[in-house]
Amino acid sequence: MTAITDALRTTGSVRLDDIDPRSTPGFDGDKEAGTAALEGGAKRLGELQERLFAASRAGDERAVLLMVQGMDTAGKGGIMRHVVGQVDPQGVRIKAFKAPTEEERAHDFLWRIERELPEPGLIGVFDRSHYEDVLIHRVRSLTPADEIERRYGQIVEFEQRVAERGIRLVKVMLHISFEEQGARLLERLERPDKHWKYNPGDVDERAHWAAYMEAYEIAIERTATEAAPWHVVPADRKWFARLAVHELLVEALEAIDPQWPAADFDVAAERERLLATGGVRPAP
Amino acid sequence: MTAITDALRTTGSVRLDDIDPRSTPGFDGDKEAGTAALEGGAKRLGELQERLFAASRAGDERAVLLMVQGMDTAGKGGIMRHVVGQVDPQGVRIKAFKAPTEEERAHDFLWRIERELPEPGLIGVFDRSHYEDVLIHRVRSLTPADEIERRYGQIVEFEQRVAERGIRLVKVMLHISFEEQGARLLERLERPDKHWKYNPGDVDERAHWAAYMEAYEIAIERTATEAAPWHVVPADRKWFARLAVHELLVEALEAIDPQWPAADFDVAAERERLLATGGVRPAP
Numbered sequence: 001m002t003a004i005t006d007a008l009r010t011t012g013s014v015r016l017d018d019i020d021p022r023s024t025p026g027f028d029g030d031k032e033a034g035t036a037a038l039e040g041g042a043k044r045l046g047e048l049q050e051r052l053f054a055a056s057r058a059g060d061e062r063a064v065l066l067m068v069q070g071m072d073t074a075g076k077g078g079i080m081r082h083v084v085g086q087v088d089p090q091g092v093r094i095k096a097f098k099a100p101t102e103e104e105r106a107h108d109f110l111w112r113i114e115r116e117l118p119e120p121g122l123i124g125v126f127d128r129s130h131y132e133d134v135l136i137h138r139v140r141s142l143t144p145a146d147e148i149e150r151r152y153g154q155i156v157e158f159e160q161r162v163a164e165r166g167i168r169l170v171k172v173m174l175h176i177s178f179e180e181q182g183a184r185l186l187e188r189l190e191r192p193d194k195h196w197k198y199n200p201g202d203v204d205e206r207a208h209w210a211a212y213m214e215a216y217e218i219a220i221e222r223t224a225t226e227a228a229p230w231h232v233v234p235a236d237r238k239w240f241a242r243l244a245v246h247e248l249l250v251e252a253l254e255a256i257d258p259q260w261p262a263a264d265f266d267v268a269a270e271r272e273r274l275l276a277t278g279g280v281r282p283a284p
Numbered sequence: 285m286t287a288i289t290d291a292l293r294t295t296g297s298v299r300l301d302d303i304d305p306r307s308t309p310g311f312d313g314d315k316e317a318g319t320a321a322l323e324g325g326a327k328r329l330g331e332l333q334e335r336l337f338a339a340s341r342a343g344d345e346r347a348v349l350l351m352v353q354g355m356d357t358a359g360k361g362g363i364m365r366h367v368v369g370q371v372d373p374q375g376v377r378i379k380a381f382k383a384p385t386e387e388e389r390a391h392d393f394l395w396r397i398e399r400e401l402p403e404p405g406l407i408g409v410f411d412r413s414h415y416e417d418v419l420i421h422r423v424r425s426l427t428p429a430d431e432i433e434r435r436y437g438q439i440v441e442f443e444q445r446v447a448e449r450g451i452r453l454v455k456v457m458l459h460i461s462f463e464e465q466g467a468r469l470l471e472r473l474e475r476p477d478k479h480w481k482y483n484p485g486d487v488d489e490r491a492h493w494a495a496y497m498e499a500y501e502i503a504i505e506r507t508a509t510e511a512a513p514w515h516v517v518p519a520d521r522k523w524f525a526r527l528a529v530h531e532l533l534v535e536a537l538e539a540i541d542p543q544w545p546a547a548d549f550d551v552a553a554e555r556e557r558l559l560a561t562g563g564v565r566p567a568p
Contacts, residue, residue: 054480081372088365089373090411096374127374182564189555195547196338200554206561263479270484271473277490280466 002026004247008231013221016213021177021236027243034239038246042086045246048253049087049123051260056121058261062166063118064252066245067126069135070174071212072202073184075235075242076127079174083245084125093118096127109133109151110158117167123249124167130155134219139211152222159228168252169228172245173216174235178209286310288531292515297505300497305461305520311527318523322530326370329530332537333371333407335544340405342545346450347402348536350529351410353419354458355496356486357468359519359526360411363458367529368409377402380411393417393435394442401451407533408451414439418503423495436506447511452536455512456529457500458519462493 003026027034052062066084068076084092095116104112110130118124134151137143143151159169176184185206188198205212224230231248235241274280291309311318336346350368352360368376379400388396394414402408418435421427427435443453460468469490472482489496508514515532519525558564 054477057480077372077374080374085369085373088361089369089376089378090361090364090380092373094373178563179565182558182561185558186555186564189551189558192547193338193544195551196341196545198547198549198554200549200557203554203557203561206558260477261480263476263482265482265484267473267479270482270487271470273484273487274466274469274473274490277466277487279462280470281463 002247002251004244005231005251008233008244008248009229010220010232011224011226011229013224014217014230014232016175016217016232019175019232019234021175021180021234023234024237024240025234027240031237031239034237034243038082038239038243041246041250045250045253046087048250048258049091051258052123052253052256053088053091053121054260055258056119058264060258060261061120062168062256062258063120063122063124064168064170064249064256065118065124065126065162066170066172066249066252067129067131068172068174068245069128069131069216070172070235071176071181071209072199072205073181073188074174074176075238076174078238079172079242079245080125080127082242083249084123086246087123091121092123092125094125094127097129097132110154114158117162117165120166130158131219131223135212135215136205138215138218139208152219155223156225156228159223159225163227168256170248170252171224171228171230172248173220173230173232174241175232176235178206180236181206181209286531286535288528289515289535292517292528292532293513294504294516295508295510295513297508298501298514298516300459300501300516303459303516303518305459305464305518307518308521308524309518311524315521315523318521318527322366322370322523322527325530325534329370329534329537330372332534332542333375335542336407336537336540337372337375337405338544339542340403342548344542344545345404346452346540346542347404347406347408348452348454348533348540349402349408349410349446350454350456350533350536351413351415352456352458352529353412353415353500354456354519355460355465355493356483356489357465357472358458358460359522360458362522363456363526363529364409364411366526367533368407370530371407375405376407376409378409378411381413381416394438398442401446401449404450414442415503415507419496419499420489422499422502423492436503439507440509440512443507443509443512452540453512454532454536455508455514456532457504457514457516458525459516460519462490464520465490465493 007025068079070076080094113130134148138148163169188194220230233241233244287310352363354360364378397414418432422432447453472478504514517525517528
């Protein structure tokens with residue numbers, strides 16, 4: 001457990017108003033120091049990921065699942081690019097959940113989630129998740145209130161089962177301020193190379209900001225458990241949010257502590273067999 | 285077209301014996317210069333990939349498909365890590381083709397390939413491909429000779445269709461020497477953290493080296509077309525192979541030349557709507 005991850009974890013309730021989106025809990029360096037810490041940690045993260053992958057080849061069934069939630073412009077894409085992008089892409093599966101398809105709507109809300117759980121040895125990453133079904137669905141009344149009530153319990157049970165299967169859950173809410181979202185949306189409007197990221201619907205959702213914050217607080221309180229804690233990551237400073245999620249991934253992998261598998265063949269005999277093929281210069 | 289990609293491309297026949305796996309065609313720098321060129325090109329590759337992705341959001345259906353073939357230890361994994369890993373993982377789909385499953389064997393050999401073609405805006409990457417069905421299948425007589433004969437033609441037709449759909453094909457053979465493979469297999473045996481990558485079957489395949497080289501030459505000759513040329517990449521020097529594949533990806537994206545989509549909304553009106561939500565500091 002690092003100072004940052006310790007400071008961000010919650011298994012109880014939070015008041016988002018009390019968490020400054022510009023703060024950097026557990027880290028007293030500046031942007032330069034934070035960026036250097038992120039870059040400096042890439043090697044460690046990469047080695048842990050490779051060990052996780054290797055261990056799965058010998059039957060280790062464990063995996064990691066990073067779930068990233070946040071308001072539009074909170075920096076989910078940047079987390080994918082700058083944190084998830086630090087590790088070997090062969091060991092990562094990113095899934096972005098959009099509005100459900102007709103087929104998905106015909107099933108329970110967790111059906112499409114379960115199908116995307118990471119296989120052993122992989123780092124799964126969810127860009128949005130089943131939490132949309134208790135966030136926008138609550139704010140926009142897309143689902144009856146009593147059904148949303150039931151969903152919190154279903155989520156807790158589901159995540160408990162997932163954790164018991166050996167998938168380590170890392171739940172992140174990127175916490176930006178109303179003002180910072182305004183500035184980021186404005187930037188998307190002012191730069192032609194950002195227009196494709198702008199969606200007029202984002203402004204409509206913005207009118208419901210307070211209701212979203214309340215929905216997040218309720219979702220966190222109802223679903224933050226020992227098996228699947230939440231991490232509220234202050235995200236007005238992109239460099240801090242990226243460093244924090246990096247640390248969370250490192251911590252999850254260190255908790256698994258995957259080991260290089262032992263050889264399931266006779267190393268000395270294979271060496272002889274290899275040398276017998278010719279053209280091999282044995283090390284001096 | 286860069287000097288490297290130009291030097292590596294073939295739409296005709298090749299003699300692998302005449303291509304030195306330690307050579308660096310089209311590049312006269314050393315390892316340090318090559319590594320710097322690879323790192324220096326990351327930004328350009330990243331920007332092109334983002335433009336490809338953005339363009340697809342406005343209906344551009346084009347995509348890139350990198351297919352990587354090579355003998356065991358040729359460096360396919362390193363290409364994934366160090367070249368494909370240069371771009372935003374959200375824009376990449378890597379598919380490693382293993383021995384076909386029972387379901388896959390019940391279909392035509394191209395069935396499982398077609399299902400993994402990249403969607404618009406993505407860079408698809410195949411770690412092995414349908415070429416296994418004319419390489420190991422030929423060397424190990426897993427398929428009757430007349431059927432393998434037919435497959436070359438089927439591959440050419442298939443790739444032609446894929447190219448016509450707007451998927452730009454980049455076919456790469458990582459060309460290592462018999463001696464270099466021996467050294468790399470030996471290293472896997474001598475380092476406990478590499479044992480998991482070692483497979484005794486690799487030594488058995490090594491006994492068929494000459495037959496594999498012949499199978500590659502035939503496959504290349506029969507399937508190198510204008511729509512889907514082959515690139516034989518000397519790969520004894522890992523740094524060169526990575527730089528070369530990087531250049532091939534840049535070239536493919538530059539040929540597509542994807543454009544930032546125009547706004548499909550009224551920018552000025554959206555700006556007013558956004559400012560009306562409050563909390564937005566307009567730029568000075």
